[in-house]
Amino acid sequence: MRWLLWGLCIAGLAGCNPAVPGDVQEQDESDPVSGTTEGDATLPLDISGIRFTERTPGPVMVVLETELPTEADVQVYVDGYLVKEEAIPRSCQVLPAVTVCEDSVFRKVPVMIERSGEMNVEVVAMKGDRWRSESFSQTITLASCQSNQATYESELQPILRGSCERCHGNGNAGVFTADDTWPQFRTSLINRGDAFYRYPSGQDPGHDAHPFSPYDATYRLMAEMLWRAEGDFSCS
Ligand code: HEC
Known part of the structure; x- marks a missing residue:
């Protein structure tokens, strides 16, 4: 089956390029956000942008573009509700004679929003006895459902x-x-x-x-x- 499909692809290369309808893609831009910090600012925690399809006719996936500290517990709150909780592991690369460990990782964190209006997001990181939170608000406008x-x-x-x-x-x-x-x-x-x-x-x-x-x-x-x-x- 797989070989048959590859054969079809080689026979007509144009047909193998993914066709992504343009109107959806055009709205696929990341909006920068500027957040408010509380706690220990030496912990590397940032929400740099959000990405979602504007005027979606119903529930919309909003993707938070984040930087999160390694070896930390992270919680994501939307409008005061805990929607996600994750332990961020160590992130190390073993090179000849040396192991390099990152103190943060970049993650895309999806959350679902069902209604138009102001969305309040707070990301809290706890590492040992240190903690830091980043929060921002943004108005999300959906089309009529x-x-x-x-x-x-x-x-x-x-x-x-x-x-x-x-x-x-x-x-x-x-x-x-x-x-x-x-x-x-x-x-x-x-x-x-x-x-x-x-x-x-x-x-x-x-x-x-x-x-x-x-x-x-x-x-x-x-x-x-x-x-x-x-x-x-x-x-x-
Ligand atoms: C180049 C050919 C090809 C294209 C294009 C393709 N698929 Fe598939 N897909 C397959 C094959 C082959 C299988 C395995 C078929 C089976 O399980 O019987 C499969 C399996 C799947 C499965 C089943 C996974 C499971 O649980 O077993 C899903 C879901 C799926 N494809 C979704 C999609 C979607 C959605 C798209 C379009 C966005 C897509 N595929 C485009 C070839 C393709």
């Missing part, structure tokens, strides 16, 4: 057609087709979960194509649809 089915048909299905259909849906790779109705695709999303954005972005090894890259606009859109499917979201 669209049903899961309408969002699937207007936003995601064109991407399935452009980036997945040549393998999925023409008899080569199974799993789903670009012609699936929302109830069909919703079932696939629920059964395969984050494979839908981790496979096409190369975060999981072994998939034949990488039309997405981690946290880009198409990746976020797929994650937003999975969020809708898993949470049985409906516009209120």
Whole structure:
């Protein structure tokens, strides 16, 4: 199967370039944020920017671009609620005769926002008896909410057609087709979960194509649809 697909790719190279619909990509810019610091400013902690698709018609994935201290416990709060907690491990590189350890790592931290309005984010790092927090507020403007089915048909299905259909849906790779109705695709999303954005972005090894890259606009859109499917979201 894999060799057949590679054969098809070599036969028509143009067809192997990932097709990413331009209108989604154009909005894929990082906004710088300036935060407020509390605690020990010698701990390396920073939120440098956020990335999300403006005027998304419903729940939107907001990606925080952060620098976090190694060997620290990190918590992320959105509007006062703890949404993520992670222990950041040591990050060392073994070179001849010397081991170099970083005191911070760069991480993209995704959070989901369901409503327009002001979003307050606080990231807290604790390392030994030291702590530091960074916080910022930003207004997120969503378009008026669209049903899961309408969002699937207007936003995601064109991407399935452009980036997945040549393998999925023409008899080569199974799993789903670009012609699936929302109830069909919703079932696939629920059964395969984050494979839908981790496979096409190369975060999981072994998939034949990488039309997405981690946290880009198409990746976020797929994650937003999975969020809708898993949470049985409906516009209120
Ligand atoms: C170059 C061909 C190719 C392209 C393009 C492609 N895929 Fe795949 N994909 C495959 C093959 C082959 C498999 C393995 C088929 C199987 O499991 O039967 C697969 C498997 C998958 C799986 C199943 C993983 C699991 O749980 O087993 C998912 C989900 C998936 N692809 C999503 C996508 C999405 C979404 C796109 C478009 C953004 C895409 N693929 C584009 C070839 C492709």
